Amino acid sequence: MKVLKVDHIGIAVNSIDEVKRLYSEVLGLNHLGNETVAEQKVTTAFFPVGDAEIELLESTAPDGPIAKFIEAKGQGVQHIAFRVDNIEKALEELKARGIRLIDEKPRKGAGGAKIAFLHPKSTFGVLVELSER
Secondary structure (H helix, E strand, C coil), X not given: CCEEEEEEEEEEECCHHHHHHHHHHHXXXXXXXXXXXXXXXXXXXXXXXXXXXXEEEEEXXXXXXXXXXXXXXXXXXXXXXXXECCHHHHHHHHXXXXXXXXXXXXXXXXXXXXXXXECHHHCCCCCEEXXXX
């Protein structure tokens, strides 16, 4: 498995429209637009920062994973994503090394990326996402 870079940091928010002002108007970052990923019950907004991005995540349903996260922990950093060269191979390697996977197979993420999550119990409390673009 080869990790290429930090792809993005996911931040759970109640309202993208409210929070994006901080990133665009105050910090001066370029807002690339919003995208809804229906199967994950989330709307995302990306802001490039150097070679990585900030991803704001707003739930589209009260039973969505972001809504549950905010209910349990409040708004804030929800995950860190690493870009990998081959996500299928990375998942096989991690599983063989005893890392607990949330996703055994990649799923569709925002921007057409293939994504998969590692269980925080195997990553010292951090929700880690793998991303291949």
